[in-house]
Amino acid sequence: MINKFWLFFIIFGMIVAAATGNMGKLTQVILDSAQRGVSISLGLVAILTFWLGMMKIIERSGLTSILVRALRPVAKFLFPSVPLDHPAMSSILMTMSADMLGMGSAATPIGLQAMKQLQELNPDKETASPAMCTFLAMNTSSITFIPTTIIALRAASGSLNPTMIIPTALVATCASFFAAISLDRFFRYLQTRRGNND
Amino acid sequence: MTEIMNAVSAWAIPVLVVVVVAYAAWKRIPVFETFVEGGKEGFAIAINLIPYMVAMLVGLGIFRESGAFDLFVQLLKPITSLAGIPGEVLPLAIMRPISGNGALAIVAETMQRYGPDSLISLIACTMQGSTDTTFYILTVYFGSVGVRNARYSLKVGLLADITGFIVSVLICNLIFG
Numbered sequence: 001m002i003n004k005f006w007l008f009f010i011i012f013g014m015i016v017a018a019a020t021g022n023m024g025k026l027t028q029v030i031l032d033s034a035q036r037g038v039s040i041s042l043g044l045v046a047i048l049t050f051w052l053g054m055m056k057i058i059e060r061s062g063l064t065s066i067l068v069r070a071l072r073p074v075a076k077f078l079f080p081s082v083p084l085d086h087p088a089m090s091s092i093l094m095t096m097s098a099d100m101l102g103m104g105s106a107a108t109p110i111g112l113q114a115m116k117q118l119q120e121l122n123p124d125k126e127t128a129s130p131a132m133c134t135f136l137a138m139n140t141s142s143i144t145f146i147p148t149t150i151i152a153l154r155a156a157s158g159s160l161n162p163t164m165i166i167p168t169a170l171v172a173t174c175a176s177f178f179a180a181i182s183l184d185r186f187f188r189y190l191q192t193r194r195g196n197n198d
Numbered sequence: 199m200t201e202i203m204n205a206v207s208a209w210a211i212p213v214l215v216v217v218v219v220a221y222a223a224w225k226r227i228p229v230f231e232t233f234v235e236g237g238k239e240g241f242a243i244a245i246n247l248i249p250y251m252v253a254m255l256v257g258l259g260i261f262r263e264s265g266a267f268d269l270f271v272q273l274l275k276p277i278t279s280l281a282g283i284p285g286e287v288l289p290l291a292i293m294r295p296i297s298g299n300g301a302l303a304i305v306a307e308t309m310q311r312y313g314p315d316s317l318i319s320l321i322a323c324t325m326q327g328s329t330d331t332t333f334y335i336l337t338v339y340f341g342s343v344g345v346r347n348a349r350y351s352l353k354v355g356l357l358a359d360i361t362g363f364i365v366s367v368l369i370c371n372l373i374f375g
Contacts, residue, residue, distance in 0.1 A: 005293065005300070009257035009266075017264035025263050033259035037252035040306045041244050049240030054218055056236020057229055061222035112342050119343040127347040128340065133354070136339055140295075140332040140355035141362065146210060147327030153306055154323060159314035164374075165323040166210050167203040171369045172328035176362030183357050187350035 043156030044149075051148045058101060067097040078138065078181065081121070081131050088117035092135060099142035111139060134184050141180035143173050203373050247299060254303030258289070262311070281360075282367055286318045290325060291363050295332035295356060302326065320374050324366040329359045 017023045058064065068090070075093055082089050091114035098107035114135060122129040128136070147169050154162035222229050261267050271285035278285050290308065293301045308322045332355035340348050 005296065006253065006257045009261040012270075013257075013260035013262075013264040013266045016266035016269060017260070020265045022264050026260060029259040029263045030256050033255040034252045036306075036310065037255040037303070038248055040255075040303075041248040041251045044247065045241055045244040048243050049237040052240045052243070053233035053235075053237035054215065057218055057222045057227065057232050059236075060232050061218070061225045061227050063218060063221055108338070111339060115339050115343045119345070122345075125343075126345060128345050128349050128351060132340075132345065133349055133351050136336060136348075136351045137354045137358065139339065140330050140335050140351075141358040142330050144327065146214065147323075149302065150305070150323050150327040151211075153302065154309065154314050157306065157309040157314040159309070161207070161315065163207045163211060164315070165207075165320055165327060167206040168320070168324040168366065168369045168373055169327035170206075172324050172362050172366040175365035176329050176358045179361035180354055180358035183354045184350075187354060191350065 040153070040156055044152045047148070047152035047155055051152070055101075064094065064097040064101070067100065068093045071096050078134055079131050081129070082118070086117070086121070088114055088121060088131075091117055095135075096138065096142075099139065100145050107139075107142075111135075130188055133188065134181070137180040137184040138177070141173075141176040143177045145170065200373055247302075250297075250299035251303045251306065254300050255307055258304060258307050261289075262307075281364060283363060284318060284321065284367065286312070287322050287325060287363075287367075290322050294325060294329060294363075295359050296334075298331040298334065301331075317370060317374055321367055321370045324370055325363050328362040328366055332356060332359055 014023075014026075017026055071093055072084075075089060075096065076084060079089065079092060082092070091110055095107050095111045095114055098110060115132065118129060118132050118135060119125065122132065146166060150165065150169070151162045154165070219229055222232070261270075267289075271288065274288060275285050278288055283291060287308070290301055290304045293304055305319075305322045305326045309319045312318045332352070336348060336351055336355060340346075340351075
């Protein structure tokens, strides 16, 4: 998918450049853009280093376990089909906590673990169970308290106030999370109703 | 409202840092050594990002400077203005569910073009920060356990993304507009 996107940018861009006589600029644009790609990436080193250091402290200190405890009632409501003492439940809780703290790279392995345990509870191994669908909905729209990478990128781009977007991102992330959870319930309701009518 | 928002953005990170460090110290974690150990990975992550950034910025650079971008925005304006999404952030909205790093590069380019603290850039950053890479997560998570039928998951993920985008535009216009 991303291949098509990239190809479209380049081919369509070339065609328009040929038509509008902008071709002369393109060589310089390619060189400048590549240069900028490198400098932006390197500009992220500082804050990434800082943030990963903080993440390690969060991980070691067991701060996530506090969040896990706080989230338990929420998970119970979201995943009624998963027994509270099943290992899948604790993996789900760990994934939620890691996502919230912006620990994206730590969240994925735990998330995959949760999927494996949800698959054990799934009667039809080729079709996603309702709990899996909810888990995916939760993950694709994960609530993030502090979008660290974006803040780093804003700082690297010379923003006067890189953290300005924390509150707006929080509002937007909550909106998409609630949309995901409600849509998940809604589509499941539609499917089961259709199933009953057949 | 704006004052609360400003306070949140000023306090969020310092408070988090203090809470984390204090809690870890209370748990008798060697905070400094642990921090250094974790921070070591920062350089490698930034280096890994370089090819994504270069590829995406070159592609976008050609698309933008050729005049294709403006054409594209003009063509889709009737549709996007219906949803209230400014045409300038449309490429980001399309890329966001497909590739996290690709989208990040688009945000970088947007900030370069319009200035990091312009309304368009703030909307782009809010969009980027509010959702995750739907296609990637769906592929990896379901792929890892061999589920072929994802049922309504894609629909849910994409509709949630669109909700996030629209709310991003609304809230940014309200706070920063």
